[in-house]
Amino acid sequence: MAPSYLGQKVAIIGSDQPQNFNCLQDKDLYHFISNIKDSLREAKGLGFVISTILQHYYDIIILELTKSKETNLGLIALAEEYIKDEGKLIINGDNQIGVKSFLKNISNHWPAEQTMVKKKGRIAIYKKKNNNLATGKNIKIFI
Numbered sequence: 001m002a003p004s005y006l007g008q009k010v011a012i013i014g015s016d017q018p019q020n021f022n023c024l025q026d027k028d029l030y031h032f033i034s035n036i037k038d039s040l041r042e043a044k045g046l047g048f049v050i051s052t053i054l055q056h057y058y059d060i061i062i063l064e065l066t067k068s069k070e071t072n073l074g075l076i077a078l079a080e081e082y083i084k085d086e087g088k089l090i091i092n093g094d095n096q097i098g099v100k101s102f103l104k105n106i107s108n109h110w111p112a113e114q115t116m117v118k119k120k121g122r123i124a125i126y127k128k129k130n131n132n133l134a135t136g137k138n139i140k141i142f143i
Contacts, residue, residue, distance in 0.1 A: 008059035011082065014075050015064035018043035031056070054082040065093030065102065072102065083128045088113075094121040 012021055013033045019042065024030055032043035032050050040050045061079040065072050079089055091106075093099030099122045103115065112124040 009056065010060040010062065011054060011056075011058045011079075012048075012062045013054070013064070013079060014066055014072075015039070015062075017064075018046055018048060021048070021062075022046050031058070054078060057082055057084045058087060059084055060088045060090065062090045062092065065091060065097055065099055067097050069098075069102065076106070080128060085128055087128045089126040089128065091124045091126070092121070096120070 009029055009031070011031045011033055012018075015021070015032075016034065016036050016039045018032055018039055021030065021032070027047035028049060030048050031054075032040070032048040033052065033054055034040050034043070034050075035052055040052070044050045061083055063072075063075055063079055066075075076089070076091075083089055091099075091103065093102065103112065103122055103124050106112075106126075107124075110126055113127050115122060115124045
């Protein structure tokens with residue numbers, strides 16, 4: 001039986017396309033985090049709670065990878081800071097931005113619980129256990 005995530009607080013970061021998450025129910029539990037004004041406006045129109053910063057601790061953070069490796073690493077470190085212990089980080093990315101090698105590099109330091117291959121990319125799920133990655137000494141390994 002698949003685990004239920006109903007009632008858990010979720011943040012979505014790195015995405016500039018809130019319509020990709022429009023199928024989600026209970027949007028008041030989903031916080032859409034972005035610095036892009038149009039994306040925030042659209043997310044608000046769809047019913048998401050919006051913000052430009054992570055403000056709470058979340059049960060789940062969904063990270064949409066960008067084209068910038070440095071931005072992605074920064075977002076992962078930030079996300080891990082705001083994930084509750086035993087919470088999940090879900091990373092979604094497309095092949096055209098190098099998701100396979102990025103996830104391989106991350107998995108050397110923080111093994112994925114599950115990785116799924118999709119038509120044009122991958123999704124990986126990580127479980128937070130006592131500062132898996134975002135400690136200062138570990139993040140330097142990636143740079």
